[in-house]
Amino acid sequence: MTKPPRKPAQPLLGEADALLRSRPRRRRDPAQPQLSLDPMPARIDPCLALLKPRPPKGPQWAFEVKWDGYRLAVHIEPSGVRIITRGGHDWTDRFPAILAAAKRLPVATAILDGEAVVFDEQGRSDFGRLQQSLGGRGGKRTSREAVMMAFDLLYFDGRDLSGMELAARRHLLEGLVPAGGEEAIRLSEEIEADGETLLRIACEHGLEGIVAKDRNSTYRGGRGGEWQKIKCIQSGGFAIVGYQCSNAAFGNIRALLLAARKGGELVYVGSVGTGFKADEAMKLRAMMDKIKATNPAVKYSGGRKNLIWIKPKLVAEIEYRAWTHDGKLRHPSYKGLRDSADDLSVFEIE
Incomplete structure (x- = not known):
């Protein structure tokens, strides 16, 4: 018996102006095996930038602005959103604007790496303003001004991206957090420029500096x-490690005595007497008076009078221009106390 002729196959494309439509999807058969997903890590040890005197050269290097704030990881999970500091502390409740923005992102699961910042009137990230918005070191206030500048994507829709090269991770991040946004989570954009030129422009605009990243590198x-x-x-x-008293200064602090690490011990690197505000100085004096020490934690022969030594438990963020020939900080300025939830590491002299 002869089979009836088959119906002619539909052409790949119909009329030129006709809309192309895919077939409606059928519901997935529950018995059908699913693709395995990568387990979502509870925390990822952050990749940290190595301090260099000059920008690297080569086509593999991408450049961004260096943000001056607190390092954060935003975990978007089926159970909700968690905001984790560099030190592993859960600060979800302290950044309500970032939390709300994370909930609006069009993704089921993700881990974003970035920096929480507060901007000044010129649009520059200001570490002091961020600390003030959080109530200072050890404060418990929430910061509604803080925004997160996202610069990496480590986990995305069930996939661990840490073994993927940076260029691919950035491509996915830019699809999730578009450039030019005004939300509380914004993209830290790559800047197409020579490293030396970008550094010069950043310094002219009063920025802290720049970051260079190897586009071919995985996340470690x-x-x-x-x-x-x-x-x-x-x-x-x-x-x-101590302070010099003065009745004419804020909080009676004329200067703080500072130390760095060298060969496993603390060494004296000079003092700082600028950058304090009245209320900060009073709080700082109260904290130092609770940890007074009988003997200094460093060898000291500076000749200053009215010195009070303390246990080296407080770490101050200090700006400076250079080092003197005898190993002291040149033109230092106090920026604030570091928080244990962020970073308490002390500068190491090589």
Whole structure:
């Protein structure tokens, strides 16, 4: 018996002006096996930028502005959103605007890496303003002014991206957080420029510096050199080992005595007497008076009078221009106390 002729196949494209439509999807058969998903990590050790005196050269390097704030990881999970600090503390409730913006992102699961910042009138990130918005070191206030500048995507819709090269991670991040947004989560944009030129422009505009990242690198915790930071003004964390009293200064603090680490011990690197505000100085004096020490934690022969020594438990963020020939900070300025939830590491002298 002869089979009836088949109906002619539909052409790949119909009329030129006709709309192309896909077939409606059928519901997934529950018995059909699913693709396995990567387990979502509870925390990822952050990749840190290595301090360098000059920007690297080569086509593999991408450049961004260096933001001056608190490092954050935003975890978007089926159960909700968590905001984790660099030190592993849960600060979800302290950044309500960032939390609300994370909930609006069009993604089921993700981990965004970025920096929480507060901007000044010129649009520059200001570490002091961020600390004030949170109530200072050890404060418990929420910051509604803070926004997150997102610069990496480590987990996305069930997939661990840490083993993927930076260029691919950035491509996915830019699709999730578009450039030019005004939400509380914004894209830290790559800037197409020569590193030396960008650093010069950043310094002229009063920015802290720039960050260079190897586009071909995977994401690894610690300072492996895949990310590098180049600063306009040097800064770092220095242990406060004492202070000089003065009845004419805010909080009776004429100067703080600072120390860095060298060969496993603390060494004296000078003092700082500028950058204090009245209310901050009073709080700082109260904290220092609770940890007074009989003997200094460093060898000291500076000749200052009216010195009070303290245990080296407080770490101050200090800006400075350079180092003197005898290993002291040149033109230092106090920026604030570092918080244990962010970073308490003390500057190490090589």
